[in-house]
Amino acid sequence: MLRFLTTRAGDGILTLAALVTLTFFVMRLAPGGPFSSNRKISPDILANIEATYHLDEPLLQQFLRYVWGVVRFDFGPSIRFRDYSVADILISGLPYSLTIGLWAVLVATVTGVTLGILGALKRNSIIDYSAGVIAVIGIAVPIFVLAPLMQVYFALTLRWLPVGGWGDSWRNLVLPIVALSLPNIAYISRLTRAAMIETLRENYIRTAMAKGIGGRRVVWNHALTGAVLPVVAYLGPATAAIITGSIVIETIFALPGIGRHFVDAALNRDYPLVMGITILYGGFLIVFNTLADILRGWLDPRVRNE
Amino acid sequence: MPLIQMTDSLLRVRDLVVQFRLPEGDVTAVDNVSFDVAPGEVLGIVGESGSGKSQILFSLMGLLAGNGRVSGAAHFAGQDLLAMPPRALDQVRGVAMSMIFQDPMTSLSPYKRVGDQLAEGLIVHKGLSRREAGREAGRMLDRVRIPDAARRARSYPHEFSGGMRQRVMIAMALLVKPQLLLADEPTTALDVTIQAQIIDILAELAREMGTAIIFVTHDLGVVARLCDRVIVLYGGRIMEEGPAAPLFAAPAHPYAKGLLHATPRIAAPLSPRLETIAGTPRAGGAMLPGCPFASRCDQRIDICQTAQPPLKVIAPGRLSACHLTGNAA
Ligand SMILES: Nc1ncnc2c1ncn2[C@@H]1O[C@H](COP(=O)(O)OP(=O)(O)OP(=O)(O)O)[C@@H](O)[C@H]1O
Ligand code: SF4
Ligand SMILES: [Mg+2]
Numbered sequence: 001m002l003r004f005l006t007t008r009a010g011d012g013i014l015t016l017a018a019l020v021t022l023t024f025f026v027m028r029l030a031p032g033g034p035f036s037s038n039r040k041i042s043p044d045i046l047a048n049i050e051a052t053y054h055l056d057e058p059l060l061q062q063f064l065r066y067v068w069g070v071v072r073f074d075f076g077p078s079i080r081f082r083d084y085s086v087a088d089i090l091i092s093g094l095p096y097s098l099t100i101g102l103w104a105v106l107v108a109t110v111t112g113v114t115l116g117i118l119g120a121l122k123r124n125s126i127i128d129y130s131a132g133v134i135a136v137i138g139i140a141v142p143i144f145v146l147a148p149l150m151q152v153y154f155a156l157t158l159r160w161l162p163v164g165g166w167g168d169s170w171r172n173l174v175l176p177i178v179a180l181s182l183p184n185i186a187y188i189s190r191l192t193r194a195a196m197i198e199t200l201r202e203n204y205i206r207t208a209m210a211k212g213i214g215g216r217r218v219v220w221n222h223a224l225t226g227a228v229l230p231v232v233a234y235l236g237p238a239t240a241a242i243i244t245g246s247i248v249i250e251t252i253f254a255l256p257g258i259g260r261h262f263v264d265a266a267l268n269r270d271y272p273l274v275m276g277i278t279i280l281y282g283g284f285l286i287v288f289n290t291l292a293d294i295l296r297g298w299l300d301p302r303v304r305n306e
Numbered sequence: 307m308p309l310i311q312m313t314d315s316l317l318r319v320r321d322l323v324v325q326f327r328l329p330e331g332d333v334t335a336v337d338n339v340s341f342d343v344a345p346g347e348v349l350g351i352v353g354e355s356g357s358g359k360s361q362i363l364f365s366l367m368g369l370l371a372g373n374g375r376v377s378g379a380a381h382f383a384g385q386d387l388l389a390m391p392p393r394a395l396d397q398v399r400g401v402a403m404s405m406i407f408q409d410p411m412t413s414l415s416p417y418k419r420v421g422d423q424l425a426e427g428l429i430v431h432k433g434l435s436r437r438e439a440g441r442e443a444g445r446m447l448d449r450v451r452i453p454d455a456a457r458r459a460r461s462y463p464h465e466f467s468g469g470m471r472q473r474v475m476i477a478m479a480l481l482v483k484p485q486l487l488l489a490d491e492p493t494t495a496l497d498v499t500i501q502a503q504i505i506d507i508l509a510e511l512a513r514e515m516g517t518a519i520i521f522v523t524h525d526l527g528v529v530a531r532l533c534d535r536v537i538v539l540y541g542g543r544i545m546e547e548g549p550a551a552p553l554f555a556a557p558a559h560p561y562a563k564g565l566l567h568a569t570p571r572i573a574a575p576l577s578p579r580l581e582t583i584a585g586t587p588r589a590g591g592a593m594l595p596g597c598p599f600a601s602r603c604d605q606r607i608d609i610c611q612t613a614q615p616p617l618k619v620i621a622p623g624r625l626s627a628c629h630l631t632g633n634a635a
Contacts, residue, residue, distance in 0.1 A: 203412040206369055210407075211478075212400030213430045215392060221426075225417040301462040302416055 005290075012286040019282045020070065020275065024063055027274055034079045034269045053079060066275065075279070076272035080265070086276035090258055093245070094280075096166060097257035101243030103177045105235070108184035108242075113231060115185070116192025120200065120227070121219065131189050138186025147179040147252045164253035176253045180246060184238060191230050199226030225299050232299065236292030240284035244277075315342035315381075316518050317366075317486055322378040322388075324361045324370065324542075335361040337542040338378075343486065348512075348519045350529040350550065352565065353539030359522040360408065362539075363488040367405050368395045382486065400427050404479040405488040406508075409495050410472035414463040421447070421459025424478050431482065446477040450507050469500040476508050480515065487512055487519045494524060501525070505532070526566065530554055538562045541598030544617055548624035558626040561599045597629070605630060 033055070035046060050056045054065060069076055075086040119128040137146075154175060155163040161171050199205065200223055208222040209215070245259025258277070265273040297304040324336035336358040343349050351359050365376045366387055380387040383402060387395065399405075407413040415423060424446065425439035434442065440459065447455035450473040463471055472492055479487055492508065493501040509532050512519050521533060529536055529550060536553050538546040538561065546559040557563045597603065600610040609629055617627040 203407060203409060204415040207407060207413045207475075207478075208415070209369055210367055210399055210405045211427045211430070212396040212398065213426060214396050217430070222415055222418075225415075300417055302464050 004294075008286075008290045008293075012283075012290070015286060016279065016282050019278060020067070021063075023275060023278045024066065025059070027269075027271060028059060030269075032269055034271065036269070053077070066272075070279070075276040078270055078273045080268045080270040080273065086272045089261065089273065090276055090280055093256055093258035093261070096255055097245030097250075097259055098243050100173060100176050100180060100249070100255070100257065101239075101245065103173065104180035104184065105239050105242050107177060108181035108188055109231065109235065111181070112185045112188025113192050113228060115189040116194075117196055117219075117224075117227060119189065119193045120196035123197070128193075131193070135186040135190050138182045138184075139190075142248075143179055143183065143246070144248050144252065146182060147175070147249065150175055150179060151252070164255070166255055176249050176255060179252075180242060180249050184242070188231055188234065191234060192227055195230045196223060196227035199223045202226065229296060229299060232292050232295050236289040237285060239288045240281065244281050244284060314344060316345045316347075316383065317343040317520075318379075318381040319362075319366075320379045320381075322362065322365060322380065323376065324358065324365050325375045326371070327373045327375065335374075335542050336365065339539075339542070339544055340378075341537060341544070341547065343518050343520060345485065346513075346516045346518050347535065348509075348521055348533045350533035350536040351520060351522045351539055352524070352526065352529055352536060353545075354524075354565075357539045358542040359539055360490050361542075363405060363490050363520065363522060366488065367399050367403070368392060369405075401431050401482055402484055403486040403488065404482060404484045406472075406475050406479045406490060406492045408491045410468055410475055410492075411495065413475060414471060416463055419460055419462060420466070420474050424459070424474070424481055427478070427482055443477070443481065446481045447474065449511065450474070450477045450480075452477075469496050469504060472496060472504055473507065476504070476511070480511050480517070483515050484517055487517050488522075489519055490522045491524060493528075526554075538565060543598055544625070544627060545599065546624075546626045547617075548621070552621075552624065558620050558624065558631045559628050560603050560605050560630070562626075564602075597627075 034053075035041060035049060041049075047056065054062055057065070066076065073087075075090075078084050078086050078089055081089060115127070115131040115134070119125075119131045122128055151163050154161050161174050162169075164172075164175075166172055200219075205218060205223055208218045213221075244262070245257040247259045247263050249255065250257045250259045258280075261273060261277055264270075265277060293303075319342070320340045322336055322339040323334065325332050325334050339358075339362060341349070351362065353359055361370070361374070364370050365374070366380055366382075368387070368390070370376060376388055378388060382398065385394075385398070387398065390398070414420070421440055421443045424443035425434075425436065428434045428439040428442055429436060432439075444456045444459045447459055452458050452470060452473055458466075463474070466474065472495075476492070479489075489508065493504050496504065505528055509519075511517075519532075521528070523529060533550045536548065536550050537544055538553075538557075538559065540561050546553065546557065546562040553562070554566060557566050596611045596613060597606075597615050600606050603610065607629060613629070615627045615629045617625050618631065620626045620631050
């Protein structure tokens with residue numbers, strides 16, 4: 001286990017290094033710069049500002065300067081949000097995105113797996129068809145359509161829940177969490193259903209039935225593992241994506257998360273912020289993929305030895 | 307009415323029919339099969355691939371595929387297995403009757419320790435604690451001669467070879483000391499050199515426990531060596547049935563003759579495989595009129611294509627379904 005973790009940590013650092021390098025240079029290749037869209041700035045002032053952010057240096061020197069910063073956990077100042085460092089911006093927004101994201105992952109996993117198993121066990125039943133309808137809606141209808149509909153119905157018509165914003169109450173969280181988990185419920189339930197149906201056809205399930213231990217025990221004790229393994233693999237990257245926020249959800253529900261920076265920072269050519277977000281997302285990806293692999297290894301001994 | 311009536315049979319199968327529903331129509335995999343198994347008896351079922359051997363066993367265990375339908379009766383210790391709801395059947399399968407499957411590589415769960423898979427039945431049916439059941443499981447693994455059994459019980463199936471996995475399957479099936487064991491080609495998937503060992507372990511333990519066996523196999527050497535009686539199956543129907551020794555010495559039915567043709571003498575060290583008979587089993591199996599073997603039979607007469615030959619007694623305890631074999635009764 002320790003060996004696995006050290007290997008994984010080494011791989012992770014290498015991956016992050018490659019990611020940082022690639023993002024840094026590709027971003028600079030894109031036309032435009034942080035100040036190109038601004039009102040006319042006199043060349044003197046522009047040169048001055050660029051010097052402040054070291055944008056006048058040769059690219060390689062900028063890169064080395066950046067890497068040296070990262071090594072010391074200094075991700076530089078944001079260009080767009082003057083007076084704020086990249087770390088400030090991410091740290092202030094992250095708790096909101098994390099809270100909603102982790103809840104959404106939990107809700108999506110529990111609901112999706114349950115629906116998938118029930119659908120597989122009672123094929124072509126009402127439950128199966130309902131889960132199928134949810135899945136089609138969740139996958140086909142975009143969140144930016146569903147979320148406003150939910151606001152209109154649950155917040156404005158029924159007045160059960162607030163329309164948006166971040167408050168002290170859990171009630172503020174319900175709609176964003178539901179909206180964020182819906183597509184994942186849809187996907188996870190389909191994944192689970194297919195895997196469960198396939199697992200129930202396995203010879204070892206027949207062996208378990210032959211032991212006369214009862215259908216329920218066969219499902220929970222023998223078939224469940226095979227049914228959730230694909231979900232575990234999916235959850236690694238999915239969790240990283242979900243907890244880093246969603247610009248759509250944060251915009252619609254007026255939440256102060258970090259999801260909005262993903263798009264804004266790129267559009268504004270806020271180089272340090274883009275880099276910071278990339279490293280954060282990359283780091284989460286590596287961590288959650290590793291966690292998923294550990295969980296997979298715990299469930300499936302054949303994976304463990306790899 | 308069955309032609310051989312046992313007074314004290316452990317299992318009594320009557321008019322067993324297994325059909326599968328397919329989009330292109332129903333297929334009959336087992337057609338009107340009746341037989342008895344006495345306590346402690348070893349009954350062999352031979353026949354080529356697709357003749358319905360596995361489906362007979364699956365139907366008894368309530369393990370047919372979802373599109374399968376069964377009719378007839380199978381009385382086991384006074385109860386009709388085919389009429390029992392799954393919950394009642396769970397008091398019989400894995401308790402008084404257990405099964406060893408054809409493919410040891412896929413018949414054990416890859417996610418659970420071998421010892422736990424064995425112990426589960428004891429925990430559920432006999433109410434043993436995990437610890438006691440684990441100890442029993444280890445003891446049983448030792449009896450099927452798995453080296454270092456106590457430690458190996460903590461291993462996972464993928465850490466075992468095919469032969470070792472089949473020993474695990476045997477241990478699992480016999481752990482509950484069943485009255486009837488259904489063994490579905492327990493060695494076909496294995497290396498020839500270890501087949502004999504496995505069969506010997508199985509036979510020895512079953513004899514010791516007084517367990518009756520239905521032994522499905524392609525391996526005529528095994529049948530000759532172990533079985534008291536033999537059923538020759540073709541196209542889902544019984545072609546010939548009788549005590550092993552006389553049936554082997556002088557098969558009556560043309561299909562059985564072909565099957566046993568050129569088979570070296572009984573108890574030969576290296577088991578001969580089924581003799582291949584020219585032609586392929588006809589599609590549609592038992593649904594067509596006439597003798598299922600007609601298209602491949604070199605003794606065919608006119609009536610064979612149109613009338614189904616009934617199973618007749620040809621000698622005491624011997625049955626054959628052929629228009630040519632006479633009625634000895
Ligand atoms: N689920 C199913 N649907 C349709 N047909 C089936 C199904 N299962 C089995 N069959 C058919 O039933 C027939 C008998 O199959 P069975 O498995 O009993 O053969 P077998 O005698 O055990 O052969 P083998 O020696 O290859 O194991 C075959 O023709 C097979 O195609
Ligand atoms: S009934 Fe006819 S076809 Fe069938 S085995 Fe006998 S002789 Fe051959
Ligand atoms: Mg078979």
